[in-house]
Amino acid sequence: MNRLLRRLSPALLLCASQAWAQAAAPLPYQSTDQSLGTVNCANSLCHGSITPWHESPVLRNEYVTWSRLDKHARAYRVLHNERSRTIVRNLGLPTPAHETKLCLDCHAHNVPEAQRGERFNLSDGVTCEACHGPAERWIQSHVEPGASHAGNLDRGLYPTSDADSRAKLCLSCHWGNQDKLVNHRLMGAGHPRMSFELETFTAIAPAHFRVDADYLARKPAVDGVKVWAIGQALAVQEMMDLLVDPKRGRDGLFPELVLFDCHACHHPMSQAKWQPRGQFGAHAGPGTVRLNDSGMLMLRAVAREVDPALGLRVGRQVSRLHLAVAGQGDAIAEARALKRLAAEVALRIDTHAFSAASPGHIALALVDEGLAGGYADYAGAEQAAMAIGSVVDHMHKRGLAAPAGALNAALERLNAALADDEAYRPAQFQQRLREMRALLVAK
Numbered sequence: 001m002n003r004l005l006r007r008l009s010p011a012l013l014l015c016a017s018q019a020w021a022q023a024a025a026p027l028p029y030q031s032t033d034q035s036l037g038t039v040n041c042a043n044s045l046c047h048g049s050i051t052p053w054h055e056s057p058v059l060r061n062e063y064v065t066w067s068r069l070d071k072h073a074r075a076y077r078v079l080h081n082e083r084s085r086t087i088v089r090n091l092g093l094p095t096p097a098h099e100t101k102l103c104l105d106c107h108a109h110n111v112p113e114a115q116r117g118e119r120f121n122l123s124d125g126v127t128c129e130a131c132h133g134p135a136e137r138w139i140q141s142h143v144e145p146g147a148s149h150a151g152n153l154d155r156g157l158y159p160t161s162d163a164d165s166r167a168k169l170c171l172s173c174h175w176g177n178q179d180k181l182v183n184h185r186l187m188g189a190g191h192p193r194m195s196f197e198l199e200t201f202t203a204i205a206p207a208h209f210r211v212d213a214d215y216l217a218r219k220p221a222v223d224g225v226k227v228w229a230i231g232q233a234l235a236v237q238e239m240m241d242l243l244v245d246p247k248r249g250r251d252g253l254f255p256e257l258v259l260f261d262c263h264a265c266h267h268p269m270s271q272a273k274w275q276p277r278g279q280f281g282a283h284a285g286p287g288t289v290r291l292n293d294s295g296m297l298m299l300r301a302v303a304r305e306v307d308p309a310l311g312l313r314v315g316r317q318v319s320r321l322h323l324a325v326a327g328q329g330d331a332i333a334e335a336r337a338l339k340r341l342a343a344e345v346a347l348r349i350d351t352h353a354f355s356a357a358s359p360g361h362i363a364l365a366l367v368d369e370g371l372a373g374g375y376a377d378y379a380g381a382e383q384a385a386m387a388i389g390s391v392v393d394h395m396h397k398r399g400l401a402a403p404a405g406a407l408n409a410a411l412e413r414l415n416a417a418l419a420d421d422e423a424y425r426p427a428q429f430q431q432r433l434r435e436m437r438a439l440l441v442a443k
């Protein structure tokens with residue numbers, strides 16, 4: 001965000017400065033503090049209680065939730081499984097997965113040797129400190145009487161309760177960043193396809209925290225719609241960074257294929273399914289490889305809600321990028337322009353007061369995008385379904401949506417249409433969207 005902030009007016013800078021100060025916190029693996037190890041958090045009087053405490057501001061059973069239910073706790077262990085062995089063999093790597101930096105960077109808290117405390121254990125996987133930051137400077141003080149959240153942050157606690165920072169953290173492993181990357185070679189070798197949507201993933205990760213009155217007295221509430229929206233804006237920025245990077249964004253004669261719609265290439269030739277993709281007002285024509293624009297579709301829907309003119313600008317810029325990638329323009333320049341625009345959208349989201357009606361508008365806009373033919377590609381439909389799910393859940397919790405039973409059934413049918421990416425039929429998905437629309441406008 002640095003570069004963008006320098007381009008903005010002082011007034012905007014001022015209102016964005018708080019969010020920026022937090023967004024600028026180093027990611028946990030980038031910090032130079034010592035990581036002490038999960039055992040330090042696991043004591044039954046700390047975060048290792050079997051059941052939640054009632055007289056404590058935090059649940060105290062975080063460790064038990066994490067170690068028993070959270071996939072992050074087994075992220076290292078999967079590096080020993082058959083699939084990992086296959087990936088490593090196919091890539092011709094010289095070391096097994098659990099000794100390979102590439103894998104460990106995302107499947108563990110892989111900080112340099114010098115920053116590992118005595119009780120640090122790499123095999124603990126994606127640990128408390130991998131998300132909350134190395135504990136060296138806050139382990140003592142965060143439990144002292146009078147400890148404050150701001151004080152903890154000053155001592156290196158990572159601001160997971162800030163929407164930007166949380167998005168940056170999760171995306172660093174679930175999409176990759178300048179240091180970590182799941183590229184097409186890794187997928188070709190057998191790594192699962194990454195599909196991430198911040199709010200959905202926050203919701204499905206077994207929660208070890210509760211946003212209640214006491215929480216709100218200590219930290220700002222993170223509005224679910226905002227987390228989702230900022231997650232989309234950041235994902236588009238990360239994607240553009242990758243596209244313009246001469247090292248990461250290329251593979252021999254080809255651009256990095258992970259940036260493109262997987263199903264643009266991976267479908268049988270007999271399945272002639274080409275049709276104009278008009279969702280951004282321009283398409284490059286048959287026989288071209290399309291960028292995966294699912295995040296951009298979401299970004300446009302959010303931008304529209306914040307400011308219709310901003311939505312139009314996003315749509316136009318994505319069109320230009322699509323055309324440029326297919327040879328009609330300067331792809332690098334257009335990618336840079338889209339990155340700047342996505343950063344601008346993120347700032348606008350940060351300071352925008354979404355109204356009670358906003359989630360409804362966004363859900364309806366996403367549905368209508370699909371009815372207008374916007375989700376001809378699986379990846380777009382998948383992002384849209386996750387987003388509609390998050391937004392509808394948010395509305396439901398606030399009593400703004402149709403009865404839960406009907407909505408859940410409609411959501412399930414929407415997701416069922418996506419169960420097999422290779423058998424995806426856009427017309428069927430549209431039919432499910434029509435059912436969803438009827439429920440959304442009924443309220």
Ligand code: HEC
Binds near residue numbers: 088103180193194
């Ligand atoms: C940029 C981060 C990143 C890198 C690099 C990475 N992974 Fe992963 N890996 C993930 C994430 C995130 C998932 C979970 C995907 C999901 O479920 O959405 C995953 C899932 C997996 C799975 C499936 C897990 C399961 O529960 O079955 C295996 C196996 C795996 N990775 C092995 C590897 C190996 C081996 C390497 C190194 C060659 C590697 N990964 C490199 C982030 C990464």
Ligand code: HEC
Binds near residue numbers: 162
């Ligand atoms: C994958 C990332 C991740 C991991 C791993 C993780 N957390 Fe969290 N944790 C979060 C997020 C996100 C929140 C919610 C935002 C916030 O309050 O900061 C949170 C919140 C918390 C809270 C605050 C609850 C409150 O009411 O203020 C505590 C305490 C906590 N985690 C402890 C732990 C402990 C202990 C571990 C390890 C056993 C752990 N976390 C592992 C991401 C993680």
Ligand code: HEC
Binds near residue numbers: 078107130
């Ligand atoms: C250090 C890297 C890292 C960070 C940071 C991280 N994750 Fe993960 N996450 C992983 C890996 C690796 C897996 C796959 C583990 C497995 O399948 O065994 C995973 C799995 C998950 C899963 C389970 C997915 C499934 O298929 O069931 C969810 C949900 C998830 N992460 C959410 C989050 C959220 C939300 C955040 C941010 C608060 C986050 N993660 C931060 C590495 C990370």
Ligand code: HEC
Binds near residue numbers: 264
């Ligand atoms: C530009 C076309 C193109 C795009 C886009 C593309 N791939 Fe590929 N993919 C290929 C080619 C070519 C191969 C190599 C096939 C071979 O070796 O027979 C391949 C191989 C693979 C393989 C190994 C298949 C095998 O037979 O072992 C997997 C898995 C894979 N890709 C997944 C993906 C995913 C996931 C995406 C989207 C993120 C994607 N691909 C995007 C062209 C593409």
